[in-house]
Amino acid sequence: MVREITSVEDFEQFITTLNGSVIALNFWAPWAAPCAQMNVVFEELSTRYPSVKFAKIEAEELADISESFDVSAVPFFVILKSNKVLARISGGNAPELTAALNQYSSATSLPPAQPVTPPAPASAPQEEEDLETRLGNLVKAAPVMLFMKGTPAAPQCGFSRTLVGLLRERGVRYGFFNILADDEVRQGLKEYSDWPTFPQVYVKGELVGGLDIVREMMDNGEWDDVLKDSGVEAPVVSSA
Numbered sequence: 571m572v573r574e575i576t577s578v579e580d581f582e583q584f585i586t587t588l589n590g591s592v593i594a595l596n597f598w599a600p601w602a603a604p605c606a607q608m609n610v611v612f613e614e615l616s617t618r619y620p621s622v623k624f625a626k627i628e629a630e631e632l633a634d635i636s637e638s639f640d641v642s643a644v645p646f647f648v649i650l651k652s653n654k655v656l657a658r659i660s661g662g663n664a665p666e667l668t669a670a671l672n673q674y675s676s677a678t679s680l681p682p683a684q685p686v687t688p689p690a691p692a693s694a695p696q697e698e699e700d701l702e703t704r705l706g707n708l709v710k711a712a713p714v715m716l717f718m719k720g721t722p723a724a725p726q727c728g729f730s731r732t733l734v735g736l737l738r739e740r741g742v743r744y745g746f747f748n749i750l751a752d753d754e755v756r757q758g759l760k761e762y763s764d765w766p767t768f769p770q771v772y773v774k775g776e777l778v779g780g781l782d783i784v785r786e787m788m789d790n791g792e793w794d795d796v797l798k799d800s801g802v803e804a805p806v807v808s809s810a
């Protein structure tokens with residue numbers, strides 16, 4: 571059984587009540603397709619490891635909790651016990667998550683758990699995807715993707731902070747990736763997009779630009795046109 575955490579207070583109560591137990595946390599977002607796949611995996615694993623307590627946390631809605639566990643992208647999994655983090659798994663890596671649960675869960679009478687694979691396309695390659703493929707998937711992870719320094723809850727540079735503010739003011743639903751948490755992505759994206767600075771904003775996998783360009787587009791109305799042309803629903807911004 572997977573518990574859905576709905577607030578910081580709910581999370582604190584969950585952690586306090588289960589102090590001493592192994593806990594598995596699933597940080598997810600509704601806009602990310604890999605999360606939908608891994609949510610199914612997570613639910614299945616909760617039946618295989620009855621000694622482990624499973625919980626789901628919507629990463630952006632409960633940003634304070636996400637930030638406390640250094641969640642830089644979704645899906646993201648944390649295994650902990652007695653407030654000590656035992657393992658972190660970033661991305662839709664079902665075998666790695668299963669292995670971590672196998673390592674830290676108590677012995678049970680159930681048969682040995684087998685690695686669970688997500689209900690993804692059947693012919694997914696086994697070899698590690700190359701950087702170009704990874705970047706291509708990342709820029710399309712959400713209709714609007716922000717690559718920034720830090721997270722929306724805790725930006726690590728003024729440009730990222732300002733751009734987060736602009737997106738929030740416009741009511742834009744977006745995904746994000748903390749480039750400070752992955753230097754390979756940080757350096758690779760500069761060449762991939764031929765854009766040397768951050769933050770960077772992508773719409774449907776296409777680079778729009780950085781802070782100055784996005785701000786100018788929002789001021790002159792081009793931003794809404796880009797969303798419309800890309801099939802992304804533009805939020806209605808009401809005047810005060």
